[in-house]
Amino acid sequence: MRLKHYQEKVLKELKEYLSALADAKKEFEEIAELKPHLAKHINFPKEAWEKSTGRLVYSSKTNGLDEPLPDIYFKVPTGGGKTLVACHAIDNIQKTYLNKQTGLILWIVPSTQIYRQTISALKNREHPYRQVLDISSGGRTLIKEKTEIFNRLDVEENLVVLMLMLPSANRQNKETLKVFRDQGGFTDFFPREDDFEGHKKLKELIPNLDCFTTEMEVFGTQIKTSLGNTLKVLRPLVVIDEGHRAYGELARNTVRNFNPSFILELSATPPPNSNELVKITGRELHEEEMIKLDIHLTNKTSLDWQDTLLASFEKRNDLEKKAKEYEGNTGEYIRPICLIQVERTGKDQKDKKFIHAEDAKEYLIKKCNVPESHIAIKSSEKDDIEGIDLFANDCEIRYIITKQALQEGWDCSFAYVLTVLTNPSSATGITQLVGRILRQPFARKTKIKDLDECYVYTFRQNAKSLVSEIKKGLEDEGLGDIAGRIVSDDAGTDTGGLKDRVMQYRSGFKKFEGKIYLPKFVIQEKESWRDMNFEIDILSEIDWESINIDEIKNLSLQNKRNKEQEIALGLSDEEKELLKETGREEKSGTLEIDEVFLTRQITEIIPNPWHCFQIGEKAIKLLLEKYEREIVAANFVFIIEELKKILEKERNRLSEQVFRKMVADKKLCFFLITDKGGFELPSRIKVKSNKQLVRNDNTPIQKSLFDYVPEENINDLEKSVAIYLDEQEKLLWWYRNMSRQDYHIQGWKRNKIYPDFLAADKQEEKDDYGTVYVLETKGIHLKNEDTKYKQDVFALCNELGAKKAWKELFDEFPDHDFEFQVVFEDEWQNKINELME
Secondary structure (H helix, E strand, O other), X not given: OOOOHHHHHHHHHHHHHHHHHHHHHXXXXXXXXXXXXXXXXXXXXXXXXXHHHOOOOOOOOEOOOOOEOOEEEEEOOOOOOHHHHHHHHHHHHHHHHOOOOOEEEEEEEOOHHHHHHHHHHHHOOOOHHHHHHHHHHOOOEEEEEOOOOOOHHHHHHOEEEEEXXXXXXXXXXHHHOHHHOEOHHHHHXXXXXXXXXXXXHHHHHXXXXXXXXXXXXXXXXXXXXXXXXXXXXXXXXXXXXXXXXXXXXXXXXXXXXXXXXXXXXXXXXXXOOOOEEEEOOXXXXXXXXXXXXXXXXXXXXXXXXXXXXXXXXXXXXXXHHHHHHHHXXXXXXXXXXXXXXXXXXXXXXXXXXXXXHHHHHHHHHHOOOXXXXXXXXXXXXXXXXXXXXXOOOOOOOOEEEEOOOOOOOOOOOOEEEEXXXXXXXXXXXXXXHHHXXXXXXXXXXXXXXXXXXXXXXXXOOOHHXXXXXXXXXHHHOOOHHHHOEOOEOOOOOEHHHOOOEEEEEOHHXXXXXXXXXXXXXXXXXXXXXXXXXXXXXXXXXXXXXXXXXXXXXXXXXXXXXEEEEEEXXXXXXXXXXXXXXXXXXXXXXXXXXXXXHHHHHHOXXXXXXXXXXXXXXXXXXXXXXXXXXXXHHHOHHHHHHHHHHHHHHHHHHHHHHHHHHHHHOOOOEEEOOOOOOOEEOOOEEEEOOOOEOEOOOOOEOOOEOEOOOEHHHOOHHHHHHHHHHHOOOOEEEEEEOOOOOOOOXXXXXXXXXXXXXXXXXXXXXXXXXXXXXXXXXEOHHHOOHHHHHHHHHHHHHHHHHHOOOHHHHOOOOOOOEEEEEXXXXXXXXXXXXXXXX
16 A cells, blocks of 8 residues: 555654664663673663654653653644555664564554554555555564463564554453463563562563462562563553553553553644644645545534434435445445434433434335435444444445444444534534545545535534534544644744743742642642632532523514535645635524423523423413414524523522622632642743744843743733733733643633733742732723623632631741732733832
């Protein structure tokens, strides 16, 4: 199989790293032999990383023997051919770094679905994956499963690929797992059972081997002849598919404890602190004809889910007609498949309130005349596609009904249509399944427009939310560059290729590292404190019976016809905007009053379904006193949205009552906590930027806590405030507080408040900081209800803070204080002047 250009790029960068790694390891081994005491301080994987990539940020790893461990990531989006790249990478690592063609490859996958697909491909000698490995090993490849035995000769004379599911490598219950049990099949790798001296020497050589007894006992050391111990002895090359799934510390330690010689991880979304050697973008996949674009969104206005299913049935039929024409002209077979997401699949879960897999299947059979053999249900307890080749010409399956069983690892490029029949208030449908319909059959365009694009059908949803959910789904599939924007500076420089840099405190502020704490709302439990939780502590205490929805009577309804929309999303010609609306079509639709649907919509605001039903019923009754039923039905979606606004306002009113009562009763405290659970400003931050914030006279910023402030992360108002703060004589330091990751305040609304700036004035006599100012900036146009809420929360913080003797809570904070302020665009200079007087 010929590699794509982006796959060749991956292997080129890998070869450069491996070459540097081999040189660094050789130098390391020479030093270790001559001066062992110096070798302990040499991190050769890091040195090779810096040399080959030019990047200084590297997350160092060690194996179970505390040796430096090369551990790198390939970021390859869904549909990018991760497994093929991995097979080629194995060949390169074996030959360039490990200097061999044989040995053990431990291939770890996260799920049964991926396990079955990968093992099937690797065992098939005609498959491209297996062919790459056979070329690498000279035709001597053995594919083994966890339950299969292999011996020393197998490993010495062959390239042995051992497949293992990640849950099997979880050592929490290791004694119950076959991987760690003593089993006779692996005795070839260990001394004879009665060779106590041999066991002792091997244990000294590899200290982390599992043993039956300790040396203090009468029979001495006895090493288990387990698969786990065999891995430790063989020091395998480890390949981790969907590497982000292995980032639980328990699983991660287990993998490292196998004493690997090298770890290669592949993922569409690498976790933080991973060594991302190479990154493939969604645009690169699109240029290689790997994915279907445009994405067509049809959002039915009908409250009847059957109408949505019928529309997707008609679209799939139309696609099949075009696919047959294409086959007649080219000989290439495509059978378009429709994926249908429902709310329930369990045999004991049928309920009229929820759309069940059997409901969708029954509708397709009875109303659409679809043969039962064309329909498959894929769930945790029923798998109609198990063992079936969906690409085969004689396969009849055209509809696959699921709840979430296709979220990960499922790969069929014949999937063209996604039909989401789940609760519109839930974003999981499109977000988790959109990637399943993106792959282009045969990785090349058909040049027939309809067969080079994909289709999503939903009902009763908000168009803006739909697009947002699709973008989120693309990001989860590693296609974020298609889903969003690439930020650039005024000169148009693309920051997408910039490398992370780690920034530290300025030299003059290093004495404050680990000593800048901020207060937050906490609740005491036994001997410790925990953060206040909105759902647990506030929402659960609201008296929902006291909600007042009389305001709904003031709605003005129009006698209008409803429209449903089809929106097309595709690549823009401009680099800045990669995903844009490329088309829109409106059609007539009908609506009916559906109290159950209304109930389900407002449960996102009020968690009790019974209260929701009563409130919805009352709202409809109040409107029917003023308008005819047809008018209420025609405005039903508008009514739901307005009712949600009223309920949200009422929920906020009642939440504030609960919150303030808890404060008054001293159940909720505004405290400064310094042990675990408190907030401490970070000592290091990562920056990806090509433009540093400077003062108005173009001189560098002087008083920011960190020695670099990227201009890209700050808007015009915030930039002005930052520069003004930096020029204040009385100010000691300031910090740009990052949303969703830094200091926040949890008030009586669900969303946390992340202030824009933290700043501290000087205490000249003590060479220390005094008052810490917590500042939120707002434009004049943002003087709204949300801003009023933040002002009220900040006022409460100031009131409670004034009553605190911080020194009683924290010895190092006796003379510090806090002040919380919302500053507006038309008054911020004056406000800061007042603060700094």
